[in-house]
Amino acid sequence: xxxxxxxxxxxxxxxxxxxxxxxxxxxxxxxxxxxxxxxxxxxxxxxxxxxxxxxxxxxxxxxxxxxxxxxxxxxxxxxxxxxxxxxxxxxxxxxxxxxxxxxxxxxxxxxxxxxxxxxxxxxxxxxxxxxxxxxxxxxxxxxxx
Amino acid sequence: xxxxxxxxxxxxxxxxxxxxxxxxxxxxxxxxxxxxxxxxxxxxxxxxxxxxxxxxxxxxxxxxxxxxxxxxxxxxxxxxxxxxxxxxxxxxxxxxxxxxxxxxxxxxxxxxxxxxxxxxxxxxxxxxxxxxxxxxxxxxxxxxxxxxxxxxxxxxxxxxx
Numbered sequence: 359x360x361x362x363x364x365x366x367x368x369x370x371x372x373x374x375x376x377x378x379x380x381x382x383x384x385x386x387x388x389x390x391x392x393x394x395x396x397x398x399x400x401x402x403x404x405x406x407x408x409x410x411x412x413x414x415x416x417x418x419x420x421x422x423x424x425x426x427x428x429x430x431x432x433x434x435x436x437x438x439x440x441x442x443x444x445x446x447x448x449x450x451x452x453x454x455x456x457x458x459x460x461x462x463x464x465x466x467x468x469x470x471x472x473x474x475x476x477x478x479x480x481x482x483x484x485x486x487x488x489x490x491x492x493x494x495x496x497x498x499x500x501x502x503x
Numbered sequence: 504x505x506x507x508x509x510x511x512x513x514x515x516x517x518x519x520x521x522x523x524x525x526x527x528x529x530x531x532x533x534x535x536x537x538x539x540x541x542x543x544x545x546x547x548x549x550x551x552x553x554x555x556x557x558x559x560x561x562x563x564x565x566x567x568x569x570x571x572x573x574x575x576x577x578x579x580x581x582x583x584x585x586x587x588x589x590x591x592x593x594x595x596x597x598x599x600x601x602x603x604x605x606x607x608x609x610x611x612x613x614x615x616x617x618x619x620x621x622x623x624x625x626x627x628x629x630x631x632x633x634x635x636x637x638x639x640x641x642x643x644x645x646x647x648x649x650x651x652x653x654x655x656x657x658x659x660x661x662x663x664x
Contacts, residue, residue: 407610407612408609408610408653449614449615450512450578450614450615451512451516451519451520452519452520452523452524453516453519453520474512474614477512477579478579478614481579484613486613486614486615487613487615489611489613
């Protein structure tokens, strides 16, 4: 199955750590807030649509939830836009698809730019257009893989 | 990977989406809705929308003003929408400080929704009202709430109006 999230495996929990963690591997294990000058560069995650937290403040349960989500997203098929007339526009950025755009197909067959829909799926596992939960159809294929 | 971490459209795509929404709202506004295009052009993150009460409803003949604030994370984050100005509609889901209890503005928001669809929902919410009154907890709420209605933990329980 194709995906546009290269360089990481589905269950790689290191995705949850900041990019700094390679330079200073002990920092991600430290308790307490990081030095202020680093705050801006820390990735922020959304355990629920209205809850945002910098990566250092996620609970263990939230880390697991987000790691699972990252894994699930990679099991959603991607492709290159082929000019299909049914899907003309990405409703997230409201820009018409161009040939060669990298798109992702949800189980309900709604199509979005990969970078647009992945940002949304990290907050909510529903299709923006029909509000169908993405999990249900996915989980079966995920477990058999 | 960067886009996964960032959680928002980059500035140019954010601007393009809002410009596109503004153009379509100016060209083909829903009935009774008019956006202040000049103000929005000057500051794309703050819009004022004028709304007329629909004919044949309790709000016929009234005019209202809605304010839309867009964070840099729009459309992943919902816009902050409040009634402003001297005439705040008297409605069971509208507090006297202009805050609106409407699920698509928080829990049920989706990036496929737009300023236009939010306006339509608000027009329809007003139009289906059977009795003009404030929410039962109005005076307590306006004294204690955050300035930003999105910080309120809304409890959506009434689908009838």
